[in-house]
Amino acid sequence: MSEVKQDILRLWEEKQLRITDEIQTAPEVLYANGSVIGTLGNFSASTGKAKSKKTFNVAAIVGASLVNGKVLGYTVEFPDDKRTILYFDTEQSPYHCQKVMERALRLAKLPTDTHPENLKFAALRQLTPSLRLEVIEQAIINTPGVGLVIIDGVRDLMYDINCAKESTDLIGKLMEWTDKFQIHIHTVLHLNKSDDNARGHVGTELNNKAETVLQVSRSKTDDTVSEVCAAMIRAAEFDPFAFRINDYGLPEIASGYVFTEPGKKAKDPYPYKELTEEQHREALAVVFVNGPIKGCRNFEAALKAGYAACGHSYSNNKVKGLKTFLDNKGMIRYENREYIYNPDFYY
Known part of the structure; x- marks a missing residue:
């Protein structure tokens, strides 16, 4: 067998995946x-x-x-x-x-x-x-x-x-x-x-x-x-x-900018926008009960669980929107790769 064919066969062996591989x-x-x-x-x-x-x-x-x-x-x-x-x-x-x-x-x-x-x-x-x-x-x-x-x-x-x-x-x-x-x-x-x-x-x-x-x-x-x-x-x-x-x-x-899509009705406001300041404070106290949270995925999971514990259950997509909403409102901050609760926010 030629050297080139041997190289191809080695490559074939290298690139195979098995169900038991840890990826x-x-x-x-x-x-x-x-x-x-x-x-x-x-x-x-x-x-x-x-x-x-x-x-x-x-x-x-x-x-x-x-x-x-x-x-x-x-x-x-x-x-x-x-x-x-x-x-x-x-x-x-x-x-x-x-x-x-x-x-x-x-x-x-x-x-x-x-x-x-x-x-x-x-x-x-x-x-x-x-x-x-x-x-x-x-x-x-x-x-x-x-x-x-x-x-x-x-x-x-x-x-x-x-x-x-x-x-x-x-x-x-x-x-x-x-x-x-x-x-x-x-x-x-x-x-x-x-x-x-x-x-x-x-x-x-x-x-x-x-x-x-x-x-x-x-x-x-x-x-x-x-x-x-x-x-x-x-x-x-x-x-x-x-x-x-x-x-x-x-x-x-662009604060206040509204996206428009001709021929389509505007989406209903996200439910978390209807919560009162006290409801947000109650939920965020649960979310941050152990202090700052490191990592985007960890924070989203904590948000979902914390708001659900206070009676406000949201889908994964709505949790992403909630995170953006809280950030824009100054309720949370992202510093040194950690999400931090800002209790001094003005709602």
């Missing part, structure tokens, strides 16, 4: 309004048309990742040994790339006169697609502690976005990197001008293989607002959120 659940690291949108070993994407504020949205993800905290609708919980962020921009000049960095740091409430040790940012605009791909691969291989990789302009890693082979090879690389190095990759891709489909054959492959595809779009009722929703998601779908750019040039939640 760990992929660690959840990135959430949007309480729903999982990113795990280690997978990749996700942001899509949107020109001027939809995709890069502002990605800056919020990076800002939350810099401090393992919460920015806009995103909450991040990377393990301590995977706190390094690699950011690759394939489209913008170094000047505009630096503006993106500054925006992320300000969202994270970090100083802008000192570069954070856990952020590596590269402007790859001047390189060829094949060289960009090689630089990204070598950076992932040779940078210790990588947890998140941002590729702003994934189509620029290939020559022809409609080439089936190039598209399959590129998406294959994303799957290889995420699985081999147990990282999460978040990519950015434009939508077609004529519809809401991701551009080219690579867009089709991305939709088929990504863990989550976020869609950022301009509001049809308020041109100062951008909406973020899940175009495709493997986990429970999250409630969409909207942001606008404030006077300081930073994205912030």
